[in-house]
Amino acid sequence: MMVSKGQQQELKRTMKSRHLFMISLGGIIGTGLFLGSGYTVSQAGPIGAMVAYLVGGFIMYLTMLCLCELSVAMPVSGSFQAYTTRFISPAIGFTVGWNYWLGWAVTIALELLSAGVLMQRWFPHSPAWIWCLIFGSALFLLNLLSTRAFAETEFWFASIKVSAIVLFIILGGGAMFGLIDMKGEQAAPLLSNFTNFGLLPNGFVGFLMTMITVNFAFQGTELIGIAAGESEDPGKNIPKSIRAIVWRTLFFYVLAIFVLSGIIPYKEAGVIQSPFVLVFDKIGIPYASDIMNFVILTALLSVANSGVYASTRILWSLSHDNMAPSALGELNKNGVPKNALLLTMSVALLSLLSGLVAEDTVFLWLISLAGLGTIVSWIAITVSQLAFRKQYVAKGGNLEKLKFKTPWYPYLPILAIFLNLCVLVSLAFAPDQRMALYFNIPFMIVCYMYYKLRVERKEKVLEKDTYQDSWIKINEKS
Template sequence: MTSAAKTETQSEPAAHAASGERAGLQRKMETRHLMMIALGGVIGTGLFLSSGYTIHQAGPIGTILAYAVGALNVYMVMLCLGELATAMPQTGSFHVYAGRFIGPGTGFTVAIIYFLAWMGALGSEFTASGLIMQKWFPGTPAWAWSALFIVLIFTLNALSVRSFAEAEFWFAGIKVVSIIAFIAIGLLAIVGVIPIAGYSHAPGLTNLVKDGVFPNGFAPVFSTMSTVAFAFSGTELLGVTAGETKDPGENIPKAIHTTFWRLAIFFIGSIVVMSALIPWQDAGVDKSPFVLVFDAIGLPFAGDIMNFVVLTAILSAANSGLYASTRMLWSLSNERMIPRIFVRTTKHGVPLIALCTAMIGGLLALLSSVTAASVIYLALVSSAGLAIVIVWVVLAVCEIRFRLEMKREGRDVNELSFRTPAWPIVPIVALFLSVGTIVLSAVYESMRPSLIYMLVIIAICYAVYGVKTFIARRRNA
């Protein structure tokens, strides 16, 4: 018997998940889809819009250091996820792992906070898409454009998992091409092949250290690390897709390795280009650093080009968010933690009831952004990034517990088709960095509300699970 088969037969919920996937969800995603889903989940407005602010706070070298540590953290978490997902390829995987290796209450809580994080993101993405379209069509209402994109994203997810994956492939492709073009044009400007405003010679890399290695001191590097960690959120989508991936034992590890190197090149490469061509004091104060560079080079319609790229990033996030929140509901239902109605699928393998519920949740988040922005919406959006980091903590703990269980059972790790290298160093360092990110949220006042909101949501989730379990036991008695 294979390792994956052994693992799935060891717990009743896992058996339910496996049988449910064979009956409903379909394995339609290929390697190219996984790579672009992982890239698309990470490359978003955090890079295109907020990276300039990070440079302004931490300086060029400090920002590069923060992004390098963030990339390392993400890679280690992905290695942990890769081992678990290839051994137990299940939709909504990390909450299933948490339920088995930590406790069912934690599994329930992780699924709910992840669902709420993406639900809040849906509301913000649909709002932002309408506002961007207003820049091109100032006489039109933003809500009309938001409604149009809501219909588009819902349709892509409702047709089949392959239509979602294909759309995400092309959304992510546009972002990747934009970043490659930005880095290539920027490098040509750095070496003097392309003239740039404000320089009579090749700028080189002097701007990186012109005002010292850490012009604002080393403390801002720590304060931006938590922001950078949130900017890398989205790679965990690979775990959500595991149950709908063709040959996960081969495709997931391949996607993990290639995604890391591309993310490192794209993020750090972009930061180097921005920092070399724009003085760090001016980066990201008024507009996107991408636009600042393109304007300085003289690229026509730089603002419109970046608005299109940002709109693509927004639609990509909405597409992924609806998929992720839908599969969380499906997985919770498949694990019998919520009513079984959400596990039903169409003939194309789409859990339509779960999809409609997730979309309604996104619409409620969109409504709350107008009617209760100071309470409900702020809690959802501000705690969204922290929810992802909590998922990273859970994944590192689950991977450690998984290996320890194998050792107790006398099983050989060579049974695994993919193994986390340098065990247990990798999961321990991933756990340390992820917990450190959460601690930074408590230390810095600007991020403290996010942590408070998240702790309240977690407490409510555990309380709901406790009441649910108590009622179930009373009924059985």
């Protein structure tokens, strides 16, 4: 049963502050940390990995400050795609929106593949693609229920993995400094891994190659902006959630990478086995590695769950702005974009490629595609903030009326744009991930040209100036 034509235009505001925070955290703590960190350590070395995550976290912080101003001023589902459309150009908004959707759809595939690989620890002779199909079907059914059901599920998923990371830091740190005996080890490693291999054992290029993986790890913070359209009190909840997510994410990532790098020599790290499970194997606590494997499994499914939410809401937003077929904007009786969900899950079946190609190869392909989607989206956020502020002032808006203002304007967004562009360029230095450029650049060109040649000619998508003028008047009254 579909909702009525009038009802289908708006999503329901049912999310509380704790939902926003955990949805964003749930989108971050997944493959990028539990599996991608192994690749980062192997390429950048122990010290380089920590520096890479600190740099990536700094870029995330700058970008989220820009997003906060936009999301508080305009709390709409679809977030930065809508901002790019209104304040830069509809053609670029169209391209960014579809590119972000593709990035999250690929991320879902990546998380499903990673979950399938983890299941092989317990079922070594089972193919990964079977588990991808099973988990993908379960997520599809879960997301059909309602936004509130998704938010509650994500809240508890995220709570489990945050608790597991805290436990990992405590137990791993104890083993690293000799408070807990390690299986088969003569002495605690202490800081030997940090001192034995130098600052960047594979040189600066090795460090540069990790940046797209690191930024993929932080993908998900922008979910706060996407969920703004379904938040109960955006003006209060969004800044609060963004501040919490940035600092807690950095805390979890940096400490976890410090412990992981201190116990595992960088040459032993990789992308097939989770380095977190490997640490617990080394500690030798009975069943600890299996428990961690299970927790990581729930973490990956949590990120996939967030990805399903993000990608379907982006498609809804595109349809709402006449940039996608109207069918993708139709909501079922539970307020869920059913057709958008179907399309997203069909692309997530890319995870089944593991039945034809080696899992590690598919993993790097998918993580590079998803990481590139993140960077393009973050660039769009920062450019949109610059354009929004400029147009807001030009049309007579009072800056004192903005409930949140990005600090150090315009220097902060300009720095964020520059750093995001540096990460984008770094993708060209990684042979195994360079294919993302070969696929994604033509995809964005096709999206842009399709809009200019087909969509723009058929109808005027947005009355841009009229919209901005009316919005400024509404904002001034509030």
